[in-house]
Amino acid sequence: MDNINHLVYNYLIELGLTDTLAINLNMLALALGLILLVFLVDFLIRKLLIQAFTQFAKRSKTNFDDLLISNKVPRNVAHIVPLLIALEFIDVVFIDFPAFEVFFERGLSVFAIVLILWIVRSVLHTLKDYFKTLPNLKDKPIDSFIQVFMIFVWVIGIFSAIALITRIPFLNFITGLGAASAVVILIFKDTILGFVASIQVSINDMVRIGDWVTFEKYGADGDVIEINLSTVKVQNFDKTITTIPTYALISDSFKNWRGMTASDGRRIKRALYIKQSGVKYLTDDDVNRLKNIQLITAYLESRQGDIKNYNTQNNINKELLLNGRNLTNIGVFRKYIDVYLKNHSAINKDMMIMARQLAPTTQGIPMEIYAFSSDKRWENYEYIMSDIFDHLIASLPYFDLEVFELPSGTRFDFMALDAETSPKAIGTE
Structure with missing residues (x-):
């Protein structure tokens, strides 16, 4: 291995270059060689992996693998092997520069954390798109749950990267953040409220994607097209889109028309x-005239007979319509x-x-x-x-x-004119 580490160095020394210049050029040559190797391996593995996934997706009956490709999961996974090669040979490149070796190792370790986050995000987006194709889940707030999980992943990733750079053990670093928890809660207030609201909306089945909702406070009256961690998007019937904070669904009153659409009328x-x-009151002549209306003919005949019997039995004086029972x-x-x-x-x-x-x-x-x-x-x-x-x-x-x-x-104008020109009005002038 030592021969490989100093292959260029030995050659340059034979050419008569100084020791310092030979060491620097040797490091530069090894770094360029490693970069070329990493890019070549990355290109080949990425092409092979994407092609293999594509061929498998064509033969598969499910669309999950197609979604993996569209969300770039194979592309991100392909970066793992070049990264491992770079971590393996970084000590070879900087054998004569220990400080540089530590710096680049930490940089590659941070990149490894970022790569893992990319892969997790791609997989989560794939799951989100796949769940939305399932009949039982397409109206559920999948975006909210994915975003919540992604926030936790990013927080863990960022904390891990900081702990790695500062060389502080991860658990000690998390413990030290306890004092800053109030600041974190203040910064992520809307996110926390949205997270709690998303859970309550899902558990209580308050809103689904596709529901017709009316939210007068925000001027929303239309169909829910998206529910995520922080907002709910409603496409109004005039095709405009209203954005509502997710936590407003549990803090304010709104109308969901799902019950109507699910009912029979x-x-x-x-x-x-x-x-x-x-x-x-109706006289007998009025009642007989209304009997010509076919929808109520039977009703009028029945009621008229009942009323006449009552009035006769109780000796009601019908010279005045007010007396007794009447229609x-x-x-x-x-x-x-x-x-x-x-x-x-x-x-x-x-x-x-x-x-x-x-x-x-x-x-x-x-x-x-x-x-x-x-x-x-x-x-x-x-x-x-x-x-x-x-x-x-x-x-x-x-x-x-x-x-x-x-x-x-116009009627008021005529009434005023009549009042002004009436004999009584004229006589008082």
């Missing part, structure tokens, strides 16, 4: 505001809505169907519809709901009812 909950002045136009209209919804082809009959009257307001009497459309697609859902309310608004005049609406500005 999408809820319709909307009210008509009916003018209160139009509400009245009202708003009550019959409410029954009409109920029957209409139950006969509507787009309404899910197995879920709740209800037409209810809410407390009167300054804008009229709310008549609310509560039902579920069978079609949950947004466009079709809006069409179904609009179709229902188009029909109900158009049907109000048949019940002598009106939708409440505030007077327009």
Whole structure:
């Protein structure tokens, strides 16, 4: 081995060069030779390994090996052999320069740690991409778990490199960091919060990739496309993307529409505001006229008979409609809505169907519809709901009812003009 170490040195001495110059040139020649050897071995092994993986991937039925190639796992693994060669022959190159040998050995050791981190990162990215192709895991926050594990790996790698450079035992180095733990926690506050949030989101199954969520605080209303350690990305329906801190999922309130999409219908909950002045009792003539509406003919005949029997048995004076039991136009209209919804082809009959009257307001009497459309697609859902309310608004005049609406500005102008030109107003001038 000594002959190899000083092969160039002996030749240069024979040529008459000084001892110092010969030693330096000998080290330079050995270093160049080692560099060329390392690059040549790295090139050959990288080509062979990538080609072998590629051929194996073509024959394999799974896509895991394809993902290994796309994430450069074979390329990174190929660097291991050249690195081992460099570590083995570093003492040969710097046999006459012990200080340089120690320096480069530490440098190669640090590079070995970095190489291991590269390999681990490539494997983790491969696992992440592979898990996303599995039906049972594609909606889980895989990115968060991979990032958490990668952070731990990088922290261990960085601490190992520092301990190696400073020649401090790893355990002693970690123990010494205890005093700086508060600073570390402050620096990685968002990461720690995101890590805790990711665990809670996953365990409680709060959000999955593909869920439709509404987060009013951040202006998000769309589908979740990515969940990682620090952020959740939501693609809104206008194709913009909103980024939400992961820990906001457990600290703030948001709406997840998964329950709706997984159910058999999408809820319709909307009210008509009916003018209160139009509400009245129905006379027999009114009831007979409304019997022409086929959906409530049977109901009116049954109710009219029951009410007449009650009033007759109790000697009710029907010269005044207020006395006894009576039908009202708003009550019959409410029954009409109920029957209409139950006969509507787009309404899910197995879920709740209800037409209810809410407390009167300054804008009229709310008549609310509560039902579920069978079609949950947004466009079709809006069409179904609009179709229902188009029909109900158009049907109000048949019940002598009106939708409440505030007077327009034009109407106010005419009212003011009428007031100014009325005989009473003129007479007071």
